[in-house]
Amino acid sequence: xxxxxxxxxxQEEPWHQGLFYKDKxxxxxxxxxxxxxxxxxxxxxxTDVSIYNATAALKNSMSSLAAPEVITGHEFxxxxxxxxxEAKKIVAGKLYSRDFNSETISAFLKATTPAELAQSDRLLxxxxxxxxxxxxxxxVCGRCYQCTIxxxxxxxxxxxxxxxxxxxFAEWLVVPAGNLVLIAKTEIPLEIIAFMDAIGNAVHTVQxxxxxxxxxxxxxxGIQGLMAVAAARIMGAAGIFITDATDVKxxxxxxxxxxxxxxxxxxxxxxxxxxxxxPSGRQALRETISRQTKATGVDVxxxxxxxxxxxxxxxxxxxxxxxxxxxxxxxxxxxVDFSKEIIFRGLTVKxxxxxxxxxxxxxxxxxxxxxxxxxIVKNKIVTHDLPLEKYQEGFKALQSGEALKVILxx
Numbered sequence: 001x002x003x004x005x006x007x008x009x010x011q012e013e014p015w016h017q018g019l020f021y022k023d024k025x026x027x028x029x030x031x032x033x034x035x036x037x038x039x040x041x042x043x044x045x046x047t048d049v050s051i052y053n054a055t056a057a058l059k060n061s062m063s064s065l066a067a068p069e070v071i072t073g074h075e076f077x078x079x080x081x082x083x084x085x086e087a088k089k090i091v092a093g094k095l096y097s098r099d100f101n102s103e104t105i106s107a108f109l110k111a112t113t114p115a116e117l118a119q120s121d122r123l124l125x126x127x128x129x130x131x132x133x134x135x136x137x138x139x140v141c142g143r144c145y146q147c148t149i150x151x152x153x154x155x156x157x158x159x160x161x162x163x164x165x166x167x168x169f170a171e172w173l174v175v176p177a178g179n180l181v182l183i184a185k186t187e188i189p190l191e192i193i194a195f196m197d198a199i200g201n202a203v204h205t206v207q208x209x210x211x212x213x214x215x216x217x218x219x220x221x222g223i224q225g226l227m228a229v230a231a232a233r234i235m236g237a238a239g240i241f242i243t244d245a246t247d248v249k250x251x252x253x254x255x256x257x258x259x260x261x262x263x264x265x266x267x268x269x270x271x272x273x274x275x276x277x278x279p280s281g282r283q284a285l286r287e288t289i290s291r292q293t294k295a296t297g298v299d300v301x302x303x304x305x306x307x308x309x310x311x312x313x314x315x316x317x318x319x320x321x322x323x324x325x326x327x328x329x330x331x332x333x334x335x336v337d338f339s340k341e342i343i344f345r346g347l348t349v350k351x352x353x354x355x356x357x358x359x360x361x362x363x364x365x366x367x368x369x370x371x372x373x374x375x376i377v378k379n380k381i382v383t384h385d386l387p388l389e390k391y392q393e394g395f396k397a398l399q400s401g402e403a404l405k406v407i408l409x410x
Contacts, residue, residue: 073169220305233269
């Protein structure tokens with residue numbers, strides 16, 4: 001099968017730029033609790049761009065790869081192809097765990113039991129006909145302290161498919177059945193399911209703070225930032241401010257920023273947008289927030305950019321006692337005056353990784369089926385839909401700021 005791969009970084013040599021499009025062996029089920037999926041669409045994530053660019057933030061993590069190369073990609077929508085023996089029981093159980101708002105599905109399930117369905121030849125055809133599938137690609141151990149207290153998203157033994165093991169930029173994918181998220185074909189469009197992983201990152205970041213009736217500053221207007229704006233608006237935020245920065249090196253002009261990102265941000269619920277690439281933009285941000293909050297500052301800052309310059313905007317504009325949630329992955333280190341900026345100001349700082357399993361997925365599904373799908377479609381968040389072999393075009397569009405979300409189809 002065709003796939004996009006990244007070579008394992010070496011500590012002795014520079015990590016190569018880009019990805020390789022090449023033939024790889026089709027994966028096979030190796031454990032009884034695994035399923036094999038046909039990938040219908042995959043999406044390029046900001047992490048994938050960092051892998052493509054060989055950034056230092058991911059070099060150490062991926063240098064531990066057991067294999068000399070890995071298939072990248074962790075956002076996808078697929079359909080069932082094969083089920084392991086134990087996977088049949090797990091998937092059958094998932095079918096009865098919630099209402100899929102489908103008379104066809106409900107009628108089928110009422111006529112049998114989970115145990116009977118797991119043994120039935122009808123299970124796989126039923127799944128293919130009625131469901132799309134995606135997965136939580138953070139594979140956790142289920143045994144460590146964090147997992148046993150319901151905090152699997154910070155499992156200390158986590159590995160991520162697409163970073164540490166083969167991922168979704170390929171024709172086929174094998175994952176543990178317990179990580180699957182089943183979605184009725186009538187619930188959410190395939191193209192949106194393909195990047196629910198990224199939407200989930202944004203939703204989890206919003207979950208990390210109380211945004212109901214609060215003023216929120218979102219730093220970074222990439223797909224994560226835009227989805228955070230949409231989620232915060234639906235979840236009841238008061239005022240929403242968002243920043244991003246023009247970048248001449250990447251070809252992101254002020255006109256392109258305002259047209260491609262800020263225009264969409266406003267439609268998704270942002271009240272104010274600021275280009276903070278120069279001092280005047282950062283000054284305008286401070287003055288506007290001061291005016292709108294009566295010199296108090298915002299209650300919540302959501303850092304989605306992965307750029308250390310944004311941290312200063314966070315400290316400059318957050319109120320005493322506010323909450324700072326960090327999702328972006330900056331490279332290198334940053335000197336912080338903890339006494340001045342955090343302790344004496346009583347800030348709560350939260351690092352956000354992945355999605356709460358599966359709490360964030362269910363909240364995200366609820367948001368999507370209650371208005372967020374329409375907002376994504378209406379505002380054309382998916383700007384590029386390309387065959388997998390044209391991946392270079394997609395990555396370059398993201399790097400230049402022309403793209404919001406890029407879908408790749410194997």
